[in-house]
Amino acid sequence: xxxxxxxxxxxxxxxxxxxxxxxxxxxxxxxxxxxxxxxxxxxxxxxxxxxxxxxxxxxxxxxxxxxxxxxxxxxxxxxxxxxxxxxxxxxxxxxxxxxxxxxxxxxxxxxxxxxxxxxxxxxxxxxxxxxxxxxxxxxxxxxxxxxxxxxxxxxxxxxxxxxxxxxxxxxxxxxxxxxxxxxxxxxxxxxxxxxxxxxxxxxxxxxxxxxxxxxxxxxxxxxxxxxxxxxxxxxxxxxxxxxxxxxxxxxxxxxx
Amino acid sequence: xxxxxxxxxxxxxxxxxxxxxxxxxxxxxxxxxxxxxxxxxxxxxxxxxxxxxxxxxxxxxxxxxxxxxxxxxxxxxxxxxxxxxxxxxxxxxxxxxxxxxxxxxxxxxxxxxxxxxxxxxxxxxxxxxxxxxxxxxxxxxxxxxxxxxxxxxxxxxxxxxxxxxxxxxxxxxxxxxxxxxxxxxxxxxxxxxxxxxxxxxxxxxxxxxxxxxxxxxxxxxxxxxxxxxxxxxxxxxxxxxxxxxxxxxxxxxxxx
DNA sequence: ATACTTAGTGTAAAAAAGACACTATACAAA
DNA sequence: TTTGTATAGTGTCTTTTTTACACTAAGTAT
Numbered sequence: 001x002x003x004x005x006x007x008x009x010x011x012x013x014x015x016x017x018x019x020x021x022x023x024x025x026x027x028x029x030x031x032x033x034x035x036x037x038x039x040x041x042x043x044x045x046x047x048x049x050x051x052x053x054x055x056x057x058x059x060x061x062x063x064x065x066x067x068x069x070x071x072x073x074x075x076x077x078x079x080x081x082x083x084x085x086x087x088x089x090x091x092x093x094x095x096x097x098x099x100x101x102x103x104x105x106x107x108x109x110x111x112x113x114x115x116x117x118x119x120x121x122x123x124x125x126x127x128x129x130x131x132x133x134x135x136x137x138x139x140x141x142x143x144x145x146x147x148x149x150x151x152x153x154x155x156x157x158x159x160x161x162x163x164x165x166x167x168x169x170x171x172x173x174x175x176x177x178x179x180x181x182x183x184x185x186x187x188x189x190x191x192x193x194x195x196x197x198x199x200x201x202x203x204x205x206x207x208x209x210x211x212x213x214x215x216x217x218x219x220x221x222x223x224x225x226x227x228x229x230x231x232x233x234x235x236x237x238x239x240x241x242x243x244x245x246x247x248x249x250x251x252x253x254x255x256x
Numbered sequence: 257x258x259x260x261x262x263x264x265x266x267x268x269x270x271x272x273x274x275x276x277x278x279x280x281x282x283x284x285x286x287x288x289x290x291x292x293x294x295x296x297x298x299x300x301x302x303x304x305x306x307x308x309x310x311x312x313x314x315x316x317x318x319x320x321x322x323x324x325x326x327x328x329x330x331x332x333x334x335x336x337x338x339x340x341x342x343x344x345x346x347x348x349x350x351x352x353x354x355x356x357x358x359x360x361x362x363x364x365x366x367x368x369x370x371x372x373x374x375x376x377x378x379x380x381x382x383x384x385x386x387x388x389x390x391x392x393x394x395x396x397x398x399x400x401x402x403x404x405x406x407x408x409x410x411x412x413x414x415x416x417x418x419x420x421x422x423x424x425x426x427x428x429x430x431x432x433x434x435x436x437x438x439x440x441x442x443x444x445x446x447x448x449x450x451x452x453x454x455x456x457x458x459x460x461x462x463x464x465x466x467x468x469x470x471x472x473x474x475x476x477x478x479x480x481x482x483x484x485x486x487x488x489x490x491x492x493x494x495x496x497x498x499x500x501x502x503x504x505x506x507x508x509x510x511x512x
Numbered sequence: 513a514t515a516c517t518t519a520g521t522g523t524a525a526a527a528a529a530g531a532c533a534c535t536a537t538a539c540a541a542a
Numbered sequence: 543t544t545t546g547t548a549t550a551g552t553g554t555c556t557t558t559t560t561t562a563c564a565c566t567a568a569g570t571a572t
Contacts, residue, residue, distance in 0.1 A: 064350070066347075488549090
């Protein structure tokens with residue numbers, strides 16, 4: 001613990017940590033059943049009782065811009081780089097840090113725990129399987145947690161999570177971003193379930209298929225599912241070109 | 257000038273100015289012809305040649321949250337309070353301040369002109385007529401400028417403006433926010449022109465009317481236009497209740 | 513063999529969007 | 543006072559999109 005703080009302090013000297021701005025990341029994952037969020041716990045002691053969870057986040061360095069900082073944090077936590085990452089906004093209540101617990105946590109990780117910090121939130125979508133969770137300077141223990149089971153988080157992180165989720169849903173209606181939660185090859189059934197999980201409603205299978213196929217961003221593969229106790233589905237992947245174009249322009253309406 | 261900086265410094269003592277976070281506001285107005293944006297010029301000298309324009313903005317105080325700070329800035333500039341105001345996001349490139357001009361400007365208004373400042377942008381919609389422009393600590397001269405004529409702004413303000421405009425357009429497709437740009441009583445023709453101006457395209461009059469009336473948020477008034485050289489239009493106003501409900505829930509699709 | 517599970521497919525009805533043209537009424541200009 | 547000009551206000555038909563809905567196919571498990 002001391003070890004790590006010392007290393008952080010050293011890095012601060014070198015790189016110039018900016019103690020006024022932090023980044024927090026809402027990292028969504030999909031386990032083919034429901035939406036999950038990556039949360040961290042304080043300290044190494046994993047006694048889950050009573051130890052509050054938080055979103056992964058860190059102060060920024062003075063020589064990196066906000067997007068870079070978010071990408072760095074995500075990279076330190078997962079080893080991934082350049083994945084889907086979008087700013088949610090800035091959160092800066094002077095009284096963001098409410099409980100004694102929060103204060104204690106802050107004292108353990110910050111040089112100036114009393115300083116006002118404005119945090120810039122990002123949300124990210126990534127394939128859960130493809131992603132090992134690493135220990136990092138700001139997260140000694142990280143885990144996936146079903147979105148629906150998260151009722152409490154440290155600081156103002158629950159607000160941030162709610163805002164991020166609602167941005168995700170809004171964006172899903174105009175951009176083909178859901179794919180970022182799936183592996184390279186996936187089935188239409190998985191995509192269907194993903195949309196149902198994010199939008200929290202049943203979607204008619206045939207209508208969903210018709211609509212998603214009309215976007216013309218999917219290529220059918222020959223390969224089929226194996227080892228499933230039902231008729232195997234054919235895998236699909238993106239048509240990269242059309243997918244990219246649609247990602248940029250968006251579409252008018254993809255709601256159900 | 258010195259006067260003003262001194263006053264600012266005094267206030268800093270009292271209230272605690274936070275020198276690391278600023279707010280910038282993109283204030284849209286509609287003159288029944290086109291979209292306008294409120295810009296300020298540096299200093300009192302209004303020699304418009306060569307003097308760069310910027311978005312109104314200021315550092316935040318340590319005891320106010322971001323929304324409050326944006327509201328304060330808007331209030332200092334227009335005298336208005338509680339108008340439509342929405343966060344666009346945080347902008348924090350370490351090299352936001354590029355040109356010598358920018359640096360000079362900064363030196364004239366900031367105690368620590370070299371410090372890295374992350375700015376949080378907001379956009380606002382307000383009725384242009386209803387709004388006198390006041391001198392304020394951060395804007396000795398302010399003026400409306402047609403959006404289309406703004407090709408250059410200080411710092412990264414042009415990026416901020418572009419992002420704000422695109423957020424405005426996206427939001428217009430799901431929420432009835434355009435009304436905020438109009439006076440209490442307005443005509444369907446004015447609303448029609450407003451949508452055409454924001455979306456930058458012609459919209460069929462009859463289709464527009466049908467669609468907007470179906471939202472059921474407008475009440476027809478008896479009062480008619482006077483003094484116009486054509487058939488006078490009846491004024492309308494909101495049905496407050498339905499309007500509020502729709503503002504919160506939004507609608508799926510109001511694109512043209 | 514049978515049960516179970518998900519894959520995969522089409523159609524008809526309803527709703528929404530898009531295209532399109534004329535009359536009405538005020539003021540201005542001649 | 544006539545004529546021009548500018549915007550208000552209105553309905554229908556066609557095309558597209560959305561919605562609701564049920565069965566067969568192909569694998570595994572028992």
